[in-house]
Amino acid sequence: MAAITESEWIWKDGQLIPWHQAQLHLLSTAVQFGTSMFEGIRCYDTPEGPAIFRLHEHLRRLQDSCRVFGLESPHDIATLAAACLSLVAKNKLGSCYLRPMVLLGYGGAGLSAEESPIETYIAAWPWGTYLGEGALEKGVDACISSWQRAHPNTYPLMAKAGGQYLNSQLMKWEALRNGYQEAIGLSPSGLVSEGTGMNIFVVWRGRCFTPALDGTLLPGITADSVMQLAREIGIDIEPRQIPREMLYGADEIFFTGTAAELTPVASVDRCQIGSGRTGPITKALQQQYLDYVKGKVEDRHGWRTLVPSAL
Numbered sequence: 255m256a257a258i259t260e261s262e263w264i265w266k267d268g269q270l271i272p273w274h275q276a277q278l279h280l281l282s283t284a285v286q287f288g289t290s291m292f293e294g295i296r297c298y299d300t301p302e303g304p305a306i307f308r309l310h311e312h313l314r315r316l317q318d319s320c321r322v323f324g325l326e327s328p329h330d331i332a333t334l335a336a337a338c339l340s341l342v343a344k345n346k347l348g349s350c351y352l353r354p355m356v357l358l359g360y361g362g363a364g365l366s367a368e369e370s371p372i373e374t375y376i377a378a379w380p381w382g383t384y385l386g387e388g389a390l391e392k393g394v395d396a397c398i399s400s401w402q403r404a405h406p407n408t409y410p411l412m413a414k415a416g417g418q419y420l421n422s423q424l425m426k427w428e429a430l431r432n433g434y435q436e437a438i439g440l441s442p443s444g445l446v447s448e449g450t451g452m453n454i455f456v457v458w459r460g461r462c463f464t465p466a467l468d469g470t471l472l473p474g475i476t477a478d479s480v481m482q483l484a485r486e487i488g489i490d491i492e493p494r495q496i497p498r499e500m501l502y503g504a505d506e507i508f509f510t511g512t513a514a515e516l517t518p519v520a521s522v523d524r525c526q527i528g529s530g531r532t533g534p535i536t537k538a539l540q541q542q543y544l545d546y547v548k549g550k551v552e553d554r555h556g557w558r559t560l561v562p563s564a565l
């Protein structure tokens with residue numbers, strides 16, 4: 255569904271290296287144990303040229319993820335931001351997806367991994383609609399996963415760490431096998447948590463809710479953007495506990511994520527949500543979000559970083 259489209263260069267610790275030279279040894283700690291902190295960032299074509307959306311916030315979250323695991327990337331946010339901008343320019347990309355990664359390379363044999371070097375990479379490639387053709391317009395069919403999100407203080411789910419995504423893959427693959435496009439994870443207490451790579455929002459009796467940060471989900475940057483944009487058009491979104499059954503009776507449900515952008519949910523466990531068509535609040539917020547990222551409105555929050563063409 256989403257084979258990678260290669261670009262020319264990958265940034266590695268201050269150097270641009272050819273795409274196919276960005277390789278790790280089989281026994282790198284990141285391959286053995288999933289020790290890779292990463293981000294997913296989008297760059298959009300705007301009337302002023304390509305612009306990376308909320309670059310600083312993504313790199314801040316990357317740094318936070320590293321801190322949780324005690325990995326010290328030698329590169330500060332300003333260096334990584336400059337690297338992201340030059341990578342997009344050098345690869346002559348417009349609209350694209352960026353994947354910064356801070357990982358443990360080859361050296362240590364066991365879990366302590368003291369001999370494994372910290373390596374920082376950034377890749378960028380063109381990537382269209384994450385959940386497939388028509389997902390943004392028609393929405394996706396989702397199920398409640400039989401796999402739960404991890405209990406707080408088992409995996410630090412406010413961090414974006416590679417190994418933790420095994421849980422997301424279990425959820426996603428089960429959903430696909432059963433004919434759904436996405437899965438919704440419940441927290442260990444049985445309340446709604448998040449999708450496999452996206453946050454969830456529910457419109458219920460005219461009010462809009464999203465699960466509160468409870469240690470079972472990622473604090474999404476898209477979710478934060480959508481909540482701010484919603485407030486500006488008079489829609490208040492309340493973080494709270496959401497029981498599973500609220501989903502079945504919801505007027506509207508949507509996912510947010512850098513990759514998924516703002517994707518409506520058409521059904522949950524084959525239960526049609528609302529009229530089965532994208533609801534008015536979802537539509538309005540999707541429009542606000544896409545207009546903002548694509549530069550159709552003024553950058554009043556300073557969220558877009560233009561890629562200088564001369565880099």
Ligand SMILES: Cc1ncc(COP(=O)(O)O)c(C=O)c1O
Pocket residue numbers: 294422448449450451452453471472473474475476477510511512513
């Ligand atoms: C598990 C998970 N939840 C939520 C999100 C949405 O986060 P963001 O909007 O910052 O991309 C992502 C994507 O990064 C994710 O992987």
